[in-house]
Amino acid sequence: MKIEDSIETFNSLLKRQGFIWGPSPEIYGGLAGFYSYGPAGMALKNNVLSIFRKELRALGFGEVECPNVMPEIVWAASGHLERFIDPVLNCVKCNSVYRADKFLKKELPEKMIDGLSFEQMETLIKENNLACPNCDTPLRKIEEYNLMLSTKVGTDTIAYLRPETATTTYLLFNRLDQVMRRQYPLKVFQFGKAYRNEISPRQGVLRMRSFDQFELQIFISKKQEYDFAEFDDVKHTKLPLLDWKLQANNIDVPNSISLEEAINTKILKKPAFAYCLYIAHYLTKKLGYSDNVIRYRQHSPNERAHYADDAWDLEIKTEQFGWTEICGIHDRTDYDLKRHGEYAHQDFKVAMDLNPKEKEIPQILEVAYGIDRILYTLLETNFSVEDDRINxxxxxxxxxxxxxxxxxxxxxxxxxxxxxxxxxxxxxxxxxxxxxxxxxxxxxxxxxxxxxxxxxxxxxxxxxxxxxxxxxxxxxxxxxxxxxxxxxxxxxxxxxxxxx
Ligand SMILES: [Zn+2]
Known part of the structure; x- marks a missing residue:
């Protein structure tokens, strides 16, 4: 069976057996980026969640749940209002809308587009005389497009649907500090919906406008990041690491190296962050993915989100979409708590180590799973057709x-x-x-x-x-x-x- 036929068979199976339906609402023609799960999809999702919850409880994580809607000030503080934006190209003639970086990747496949500034992208468009694929009108100016979905609470309070669960977890910091008895590092996770107003979502369930996240946060002191007890237990674990320097040399095969070696060769800076890569791998392997479909890809310094000091994607190899991120591991530093402390006029400095006089704002390390992406990749990597038998x-x-x-x-x-x-x-x-x-x-x-x-x-x-x-x-x-x-x-x- 040809790959295209097998992808076709797989996609129709998702609908026929009640895993994923959409775009929703189907009977009204569907809105791009919105999907529903049928009974089989929900059963699978719940089985994944119950494994994650059980494992994390055993690793000392507590669970929280926050509202999906938060007032404007939260997103001003988090930086999302200012910086959670995509570059957009508008055609002045036919009104077609393109995401500039994706458009450039398609038009100029030999160029490295990730991490370019808006100005650099505009220059590329000009130099190459790029035009609207639909009507051939020259494209020029890149505009900012914020990915958050806005709403109004009551009659006049501007609010936004959360673009990630993480920020809402951070807002509970002083409460968590208290109930978790100041035993740092504090470990918490949150599962729930997040919303992103993607410009033109095309990759089916991989790019949903309403999706489920499962995000782990570790609040930790600077000293603990380097002197991290659990690291000793996991340092011999080998992970397939594709750091950004390898990528810059056009290498796309990861190096399988131990976490200890990754620290010694400075591919990873902090043992506590290396431990986060380990946790991501541990949870992912629990779901039965085979080793040959897993790799870690580091973001280049230009590609990182505004809050991140280091960032890696855990990717799964798929037939339909190539390497697909299911989990992001981020070193968010003290960025978030610092900003929320300023905006909310709170003192988030705490004594995390033995000396009660040494107070600092905790650093945050994050392991962020997209649950829908786990479901999709689990289904695809476990799907097979042999002699017309689908399994x-x-x-x-x-x-x-x-x-x-x-x-x-x-x-x-x-x-x-x-x-x-x-x-x-x-x-x-x-x-x-x-x-x-x-x-x-x-x-x-x-x-x-x-x-x-x-x-x-x-x-x-x-x-x-x-x-x-x-x-x-x-x-x-x-x-x-x-x-x-x-x-x-x-x-x-x-x-x-x-x-x-
Ligand atoms: Zn056009």
Whole structure:
């Protein structure tokens, strides 16, 4: 099967099986950049979230949740009003709108565009006489376009939908300092919606205007950043690092090196930041991605966000979109708390180390996941077509259904009753079971393969005599007979084994 055909098959599977629908609202033609999740998509999302939450709790992180709407002053302080902008080219004749950096990358593929200033981009456009692809009118001036969605609270208070969860977490700093008993580094995370008014989102679910973030924040002292206890436990871990100097030499294959080596060779500056790269890798691997689709790409100094001192993207290799960022690891320094301290007239200096006289504003290290991007890349990297058989090889504990139960025929009441009893027993054991009695048995198997269901159980005529059923494993398609009464325990054991 050709790659394009396989991408087509994959995209139609997402809709057909109820993973992702859109652009929403579909019945009114859809608004670009907005998508909905069906039952299978939400089940997968919740399984990812529950793993993340459990792991982070064990690593000492607390969870918070903040409003999605915040008043203007928050975004003035965070720098988003001034600097969260995209460069835009407007065609004066046909009113087409282009994002300048993307437009230039397409028109001048041999040039390095990332990190150029607006003026430098305008010069490039002029020098190359670039014109509107739609009507051929010369393009000239780049305008600023703020990516935040604005709204009004009450009748006259200007507010913005948050473009990231992180800032709203920082606003809780003095509260967190108190409840977490000043035991620095403080570790917190927040899951929730963020909104970005992308100019013309084209990459489907990868560039949504309303999306889910899962962002970890570590509040830490300058001294702790260099003298970080947990680093010793993880320093031998090797990660595929593509630093910006390699990229500047047109190398796109990462170096697999240990975190200790990365610190010694100054690819990474701070052990605590190296630990953040480790955490991102640890959580990502929990979801079952294979090593050959993971890499870390460092931002060049020009490409970094306004608050970042160092920034890396954890990227997953996809067929449809190439290397795709699912997580950003940022050294935000004391930028955020300093700014909010100034704007809110608060003293955010605290004593974080043993000496109570040494007070400073905490530094912030961040690991920021885009949950929708995790879902997309999980689905794509686990999707396969072989001899016309579509299979979604999700890890057992991620699959929307863990088990599907089929009666071989639906018009034999005894068989149907036995199948429904087993389905109920599985549900009573909190195992995600799906009951299906319609269509041929072959089609029912195929439907569950497409959903990634690891186990299908069929109750047949023999079951009435031997009280056993056939369990068919998704990837090997091997079938075994198991006592019906023992199936819930059998599945539970398999689920436990699948946890890495
Ligand atoms: Zn035009």
């Amino acid at each position: 979604l090889q999700l890890t057992d504990f991620l699959a929307p259904n863990t088990v599907a139960v089929f009666p071989l025929v639906k018009n034999k009441e005894n068989i149907r009753k036995l199948a429904l009893q087993l389905h109920q027993a599985l549900q009573d054991n909190l195992i995600y079971s799906f009951y299906d009695e319609s269509g041929s048995i072959g089609k029912r198997y195929r439907r569950q393969d497409e959903l990634g269901t690891p186990y299908c159980v069929t109750i047949d005529y023999d079951s009435l005599k031997d009280e056993c059923a056939t369990i068919r494993e998704r990837d090997s398609m091997e079938q075994i007979r198991v006592k019906i009464s023992e199936i819930p325990d059998y599945i539970k054991t398999k689920l436990e084994e699948s946890k890495i």
